[in-house]
Amino acid sequence: MNIKEIKPASFIEISNEEFKLIRDLIYKNIGINLTEEKRSLVNGRLQKILRNLGFSTFKDYYHYVLDDKSGEALSELANTISTNHTFFGREIDHFEYFVDVVLPEIEEKCKKSNSFDIRVWSAGCSSGEEPYTLVMLMKEYFGKDYSRWSAGVLATDISLKALEKAKNGVYPDERVRAMPDVLKKKYFNKLANGEWEIIPEIKREVTYRRFNLMNDTFPFKKPFDVIFCRNVMIYFDNPTRETLVDKFYKHTVNNGYLFIGHSETLNRDATKYKYIKPALYKKA
DSSP states (O other): OOGGGOOOTTOOOOOHHHHHHHHHHHHHHHOOOOOGGGHHHHHHHTHHHHHHHTOSSHHHHHHHHHHOTTSHHHHHHHHHHSOOOOOTTTTHHHHHHIIIIIHHHHHHHHHHHTOOBOOEEEETOTTSHHHHHHHHHHHHHHGGGGGGSBOOEEEEESOHHHHHHHHHTEEOHHHHTTSOHHHHHHHEEEOTTSOEEEOHHHHTTEEEEEOOTTSSSOOOSSOEEEEEEOSSGGGSOHHHHHHHHHHHHHTEEEEEEEEEOTTOOOOTTTOSSEEEETTEEEOO
16 A cells, blocks of 8 residues: 555545535635646645534535635635745746836836825735835835835735734745845844844835735725736636736736736736736736
8 A cells, every 4th residue: 555545544535526516615716726636635635624623524614614704714725725835035037127127117107297106016925925025125226215105015815824924024044045135134133043024114014904816896996006916826717817817907007017927827818918028017
């Protein structure tokens, strides 16, 4: 027998009907498209939740999520199924383009209109590395003039667990290792246990909110100059991805930018965004 196939006595097998129920629930509410190949992943990752809640079948758990009006059960499901692996400096070329091209364009436009407002959205922010990095870069770019700007970052995620980690702003050394030393010394405090904590000045510039990208409409009153939604749509099928990108487009200013993950692509015939380079699009 393959040792990897040995399962604990308490292991709960998911039936065909139950997998379909869970899969459809996730697709409808979270947008993640789980194929039959992901069946063992769903079965394995949800074992601990079922045991902790005292459920003996996936069907009982399915109804529990449906009946929970607080949204916390759905949030826990989303956090368990999706992979929130990230670190500071991931896909660094995006941040370089943000500093070298995007911020100068916004600065020039705002000076002409005498409106010092920058709206940046980190959609699917996970544990906070991306929005904190964006704030640091804006601080570095504008220097002493940063206080003149209405800046900061809106950071949203469906996972309450991820948002709590982000708000806490404490990271192990391996997650911070790729950051330049000058930024680490300036914007982090080294803790006694070897971890790194974001300084309060940076934490205050990020607004964290729980938000489901599958909502039919977005509640934002003003469009964004920049939207980062990286390595989120990798879980979506084409119709879900195109619907979401269309909503992003409606909430992007003219000449605003959408950054996606390098492992993701958009159908150029289906999106109104103009392709700039891999994983980067502009509302031109």
